[in-house]
Amino acid sequence: MSDSDHFSSAIQAGGFEPTQLVEMARMHGHSGKIGIRYDGHGEDWVELSFDWHEKLVGDPATATIASGPIITLMDMASSLSIWVRSGRYIPQVTLDLRVDYLRPARPHHTVHGRCECYRMTRSIAFVRGQAHDGDPQDPLAHVAGTFMFLDDPA
Amino acid sequence: MIALPPYADLLGLRRDGERDGMPVLAMAFGRQVLGRPGFLHGGAISGLLEMAAFAALRTALGEEGEVRIKPVNITVDFMRGGRELPTQAVGHVSRLGKRIANVEAIAWQENPDVPIAAARMNMLLVRG
Numbered sequence: 001m002s003d004s005d006h007f008s009s010a011i012q013a014g015g016f017e018p019t020q021l022v023e024m025a026r027m028h029g030h031s032g033k034i035g036i037r038y039d040g041h042g043e044d045w046v047e048l049s050f051d052w053h054e055k056l057v058g059d060p061a062t063a064t065i066a067s068g069p070i071i072t073l074m075d076m077a078s079s080l081s082i083w084v085r086s087g088r089y090i091p092q093v094t095l096d097l098r099v100d101y102l103r104p105a106r107p108h109h110t111v112h113g114r115c116e117c118y119r120m121t122r123s124i125a126f127v128r129g130q131a132h133d134g135d136p137q138d139p140l141a142h143v144a145g146t147f148m149f150l151d152d153p154a
Numbered sequence: 155m156i157a158l159p160p161y162a163d164l165l166g167l168r169r170d171g172e173r174d175g176m177p178v179l180a181m182a183f184g185r186q187v188l189g190r191p192g193f194l195h196g197g198a199i200s201g202l203l204e205m206a207a208f209a210a211l212r213t214a215l216g217e218e219g220e221v222r223i224k225p226v227n228i229t230v231d232f233m234r235g236g237r238e239l240p241t242q243a244v245g246h247v248s249r250l251g252k253r254i255a256n257v258e259a260i261a262w263q264e265n266p267d268v269p270i271a272a273a274r275m276n277m278l279l280v281r282g
Contacts, residue, residue, distance in 0.1 A: 029188035030195035033164060057160045066161035067225055068204055072197020094196045098229040 016083045018046055022076075031076050034069045045116035045129075046080040048073055052108045063107035067141075070111060070131055071099055074143040077115035078127040082147055085117040085125075091150040092125065100142040109133035115143065123149055162205050165198060173244045173266070176210045181241045194236030196271075199261055202243045203273040204228060206259040210245025211277060214255070222280040223255075234270040239263040241270070253279055 022031075022038040034056065039047040050056075050073060058066025075097055083089050105111050114136075115129030125147045130139040158167060162179075165187060170180035181187060181202045189195030208223065215221050243261040255277045260269045 029185060029190075030198045031189075033186045034197075055160050055164050060159055066159060066201065066204070067228070068161055068165070068197065068201025071200040071204075071228070071230070072195060075196045075200070093235065094230075094232045096229060096231045097196070097200070098227060100227045101225050104224075 016086070016088050018080045018084060021080070022048065031072060034072055036073055036076060039112060039114075041080070041084050044081060044085040044118070045114055046077045046084055047112060047114040048077045048080075049110050049112040051110050052105075062104070064104045065107075065111070067099065067101055070101075070105070070113070070141050071097065073111065073113040074099065074115060074129055074131060074141070075145070077113045077129060078117075078143070078145050079147065081115045081117040081127055081129075082120065082125040085120060092147045093150065095124075095146045095148050097143065097145040101140070102142060103140050105131075105133050105140050111140070112136075113141075113143075115145075125149070158205065158209075161201065165201050165205070167202065167205055170242060174246070176213055176244050176246060177206075178242055178244045179206045179209060181243070183238050183240055188238075192238065194238075194241065194270075196230070196232055199232070199236055199241065199271045200228070200230045200273065202241060203230060203245075203259040203261055203271060204275070206243035206261070207245040207257040207273060207275045207277075210247055210259065211250075211255050211257050214247040214250050215279075218281070220282060224278040224280060226254075226276040226278050228273055228275045230271060230273045232271050234268070236261075236270050237263060242266070251279075252281075255279055 056065040113131040119126040131141040187198035245259040249256040
């Protein structure tokens with residue numbers, strides 16, 4: 001099966017099931033390279049995580065990971081939160097994503113990111129989320145984003 | 155010459171000349187930056203933009219090697235889907251203050267006048 005076929009089967013298996021899509025992505029693209037895995041989801045949120053690794057380091061002096069992997073984590077959790085809220089896969093693109101870096105992620109700690117889709121219109125989905133490295137009450141990043149649907153949701 | 159961190163290697167970044175005195179970074183296309191089939195991952199584009207912004211700020215700081223740069227935030231606008239092509243990005247320092255720098259970056263494929271994404275960043279500067 002091509003990547004495209006894998007993708008289609010992951011998203012058409014009755015409603016929307018994020019687990020399979022994340023597992024499929026683990027073996028392929030950019031999120032797999034970072035090691036992003038599925039943690040859990042609810043009606044309108046998805047949580048993903050990745051482990052600290054030296055190849056993700058952005059500042060060798062402190063062994064702090066770069067912020068890019070955090071954006072990737074939150075972009076993916078955001079997309080998935082829209083699909084779990086709508087209950088199906090709707091083709092969409094990220095319009096914008098803002099990340100506030102509240103503090104550096106601690107070296108050797110797993111980074112968790114949870115995003116929720118808190119509003120959906122015919123054309124736009126609004127998402128927000130936070131990332132932490134062990135204590136959800138001590139977030140390391142806050143995210144706000146908007147996504148545009150390529151087809152109108154029913 | 156500004157060293158690129160390990161994360162830049164993961165993205166497959168290399169220096170690719172300069173524009174307006176600022177270093178251009180090039181990201182080769184490959185599975186390591188792929189998102190949904192046929193398109194770049196928004197996170198990889200954001201990572202490239204961030205690295206270009208950092209490189210521009212380091213260049214603007216020049217001899218001031220002792221300055222630590224802490225990213226405060228980033229806003230990325232995605233203008234076009236990134237296709238299965240090499241991508242380039244360059245940063246521009248719009249204001250270099252004592253404590254804060256405002257830095258922008260754009261990313262493009264094939265034509266710099268047709269950007270696929272742009273970012274604005276606020277960076278905290280810690281001197282000495």
